[in-house]
Amino acid sequence: MAAVSRADLGAWLITVNPRLTDVVSMIATGDLGGDWCVAPNYRTALMACGDPIVLWVSAGGGAGPGRGVWGVGEVTGAPTVGTDPADRRLHVPTRIAAVPNPVTADECRASADLAGLEVLRSPQQSNPSFLTLREWAALAPRITK
Secondary structure (H helix, E strand, O other), X not given: OOOOOOOOEEEEEEEEOOOOOOHHXXXXXXXXXXXXXXXXXXXXXXXXXXXXXXXXXXXXOOOXXXXXXXXXXXXXXXXXXXXXXXXXXXXXXXXXXXXXXXXXXXXXXXXOOXXXXXXXXXXXOOOOEEEEHHHHHHHHHHHOO
């Protein structure tokens, strides 16, 4: 697991499993934001309001739209513990919109600038993952066309 700092952070990346979350319906509405679960670690402590964030859909065994980047937006507040007594995990509030041009995992692997994405190297890692400044500079134009 690579270390990240504010100096080399391009964007945060949240992974969603379509077998556990109805991401297909979310994509259909265009709204992928809300409170996403994050691990209690140093990365979560670095998250700040206004940071760019992308939503990566993981493999879903045919239950989802396919692996890749399906949303982009921003962190809208500090990570906090959920208010539901049954769910005491950390959640980060976000505003994320479905992108007009999703970038698939295969497209990322084929790109010299994106082939090293942490989410491709370590797909089982807890949220949040991240993109370096270089990776974000390569990805942003592809998803905002």
